[in-house]
Amino acid sequence: MFLAHIFHHANHLPARRKKTDYYEHAYKNPHRADPKRGIDTRLIFLLCGVSGLVAVCYWLFFSGAFSVTSLEVLNAQSIDPGKIELLVKTELGRKKLFTIPYGASLFFVDSRRIEQAILREFTVKKVDVRPALPHRLIIDLEERIPRYIVKGSQGEDDYAADDEGIALGPAVLGEQQLLWIITAPAILSATTGSAVFPRSTLSFLNALEASSAHIRQGYRIQEVDLTRMLLHDIAVKTSEQWFILMSDALDTDLQLLNVDRALAEMKDERKVIQYIDVRILTKIFYK
Template sequence: MFFRKSKKRKFFFRAGSAISGGAGSVRSYSKKSSEKKNIFGRILYWLVFLIFIGAIIYTLFFSGFLNIQTIKVDGSEKIDAEKIKQLVRNEISGKYFNLIDKNNFLLASGKKWENKIKEEFKTLEEVKIKKVFPERVEILVQERDFLFIFCSGGPCLMVDKNGEALTIVDLNSDELQREDRIILIDESNREVNFGDEILDKEFLDFILKIKEKIRTSNGLEIETEIKTPRLISGDIIIKTKEGWSIYLNKDIGVDRLMNMLKIVLENKITVEERVNLDYIDLRIDSKVYYKLK
């Protein structure tokens, strides 16, 4: 038997062909791995970021850390400071959207409170609110300086330096009895409401000056009550503690009136006659009328 020798096949590989194929596979795997790491890194970054933001929001608005705990009122003398505090507590009670406390320090509106307090307490001239981080509110108030009392067709009211009637007063109160405060009575009985401007500045200054001038210029003491038939007339009636009255008009001027009064008391009416004096009328410039009882 003859056997044919099988020829050996020769295989030729291009140089670097196998190596080249292997490196490509490695690079492809590395790229996919890197992309996965980048995606994971981004997810982790945003997760941490959202947790951080959530923690801040929770701390600021839900944890109670910034809830107002202390309310302090300074400058209140005649108004009960506790009433002002209670008004603010009422304003900050409850929640926004049933989620966030209204008494949150960051959401509290000082300007809104100022307007609310002024609206509720008319006798306050100025209100300033200061928020002290993290949970304190300070309320500084300035009460109006009331100059005299005005009585007309309703309850008597206190009048401030702007001529505005702002609060009811009890003439029989112990505090008022101790004060030497002018009481201006309008005999026309016109109705006056809160916030109405009772007097203009000229008439207001006249009322305040005349009392002191009568005392210093003529040595007369007068009663606290001053009457006017109607404010628009400019006339007022002052009663002295000697029992007689003085009729005056603001348009003549305080100094002129005091000069006229001094002349008539020194030259026309004797000390003996003053006992029976009913009134002196100075409402017409350069003319003086008087009446004995």
């Protein structure tokens, strides 16, 4: 009876009420943003960012603030700088993506394209094209310098060639005193910009030039006759009008060293010498 009375009393107790938050609608946490307001803010920031990016791109590429207005050609000696500038302006006027000229902005300039165009049109060894803010394009040239006057054994015209054996055009009067005169059995090509010598001939001439820097007896090399090169028989005329008979199959340093030794032994006889033959390294012949 007692337990029944307790359960009966518990069932008739009033239910506990949930505590009411009277500030739920009035208070808003500042760290919790309104979802609708957050979407609008992100959209505004996105539009502002896109607008800023478009404005910067327009300023860099299309506004003309960095358009190419000045060309500077460096180290042009025998080449007319005006011709270089005309070619570069033609390349800058070409359209990029069919609408935008390459010269509209320094950031559009295709330096390699311009370098290749200059190498095709002019006999230069090297060219470097680089932009310089805000409007300048610098073209730095390394011209090919004449080193040889090439005479063909078949009566061809004389041509100037550089140390790489590249034809530079007809020889200019007065250059013969400064350059080596090469008599070749055959000229590969007299076209400007083409190779004049075979690779083997050029290798020998380069070796001979390097060795001539160590000559101690005061003479200079003026002419090289290569018409009998296939027989390894080469005649080199010196500034003292006598000849060196040498071979392209032997070391040029050792051959010119033997010439120095022969001249040191001859002393007073040097004035009437006709030739020195060093085609055998162990023996020296002279007359």
